[in-house]
Amino acid sequence: MSFIPLSTCCLQGGRLTGTPRGTFTASNNTQRVGRYQTKPSEGKVVDEKVALVLYTDAFGLELSNPKIMADAFADQLKINVYVPEYIINPPPVDVFEPVAPLYPDQYASRSWATTIYMIIEVIWKIWRWLPMLLFPKKQVPLAQAAINDLTSEGYEKIVAVGYCRGGAMVQYLLSNQANTTLVGGIICHPSPEKSTWPQITKPSVWHLADHDQMFGAKDIQLLKDSFQKKVEDENVDFDCIVHTDTVHGFAARPTLEHEATKKAFNEANKSVVGFCENYLLGSD
Known part of the structure; x- marks a missing residue:
């Protein structure tokens, strides 16, 4: 069964x-970060003290995908799901389409001249957003404030x-030992912080x-090596x-026409449900 029923339409x-x-x-006097909130479409919330927080890609809430996905998570888990507006004034949703393939080798037939021209054109369009795009740590304060908002509202267990x-935000949040209500996280095609x-x-x-050009094979191996010792010595999960056969963005902006991407999208987001069932709704 798919995470979200997908068809050509x-x-x-x-x-x-x-x-x-x-x-x-x-955002207001009691809530520092604006946010999208959703609940199960049918039935009551099973636990008002737990929540899933979804951190969007660089396009923030301009794209409907994270809201639609949050709705699906809420229906499957029967809990409150939040999507914080931790990126203010995000770049246009379609600005990277000429240089960001939806599947491997989509632009393999392009000439080098065309590729360079496309890159220059995209940079010209996004220059005002470059500080935000190049320095993810700048968004951490608002990402952290979104967790603080929920904690102050009485939530006792949160998964991000x-x-x-x-995904970069979740890495920073998990590394902050002060986040006692944050019990774990799922990280999809991030930059390697x-x-x-x-x-x-x-x-x-x-x-x-x-x-993924942002998280290549060497980084993947380094990640595995870095955490393997924790798994063995500290019993870290x-x-x-x-x-x-996937590229950056598969779990948030999939393309139906590419079967491997569709499969990865479903697997990644279904794993979020399983993770929450274990760490939010289970005995852990």
């Missing part, structure tokens, strides 16, 4: 179609899932692409799944 160029049913609350830039790895001792599952 519900996915267009990596964009999930549909109407998010949750609500958005802007992050995609692309959001290696400075955080020594401090991460909470359960984590990593979903990576085997054709860690798993790393590398999805074959």
Whole structure:
């Protein structure tokens, strides 16, 4: 069974179609970070003290995908799900399409001249967002504040899932030992924030692409080596799944036409459900 039922009419160029049913609350005197919130469409929330927090990629809430995915998580887990607006004024959703393939070798037939031209054109369009894109640590304060908001509201156990830039946020959040309500995280095709790895001792599952320029084969091996010692010496719960024939973005902006990407999208997001069932709703 798919994480979200997918057909040719519900996915267009990596964009999930549909109407998010949750609500958005802007930041205010008691809530520092604006956020999308959703609940199960049918039935009551099974535990008001637990929550899943979804950290978006660099496009933030401009794209409907994270909201639609949050709705699906809420339905399957019967819990509250939040998507914080930790990126203010994100770049246009389609700005990277000319240089960001949806599957391996999509642009393999392009000439070097065309590729260079496309890269220069994209850089020209996004220059105002470069500080945000190049320095993920700048978004950590708001990402952290979103956790603090929920903790102050009475949530006792939180799981964070992050995609692309959001995956970087989860690495930083897991490395902060002060986050006592954060019990674990799922990290999907992020940038490798290696400075955080020594401090991460909470359960984590990593979903990576085997054709990801941001997180290449050497980084993947370094990640596995870094955490293997923790698994053996400290009994840290860690798993790393590398999805074959996929590129950066598969778990957040999949393309239906590519079967390996569709499969990886389903596997990564279904694992979020299993992780939450264990660490939020189970006995751990």
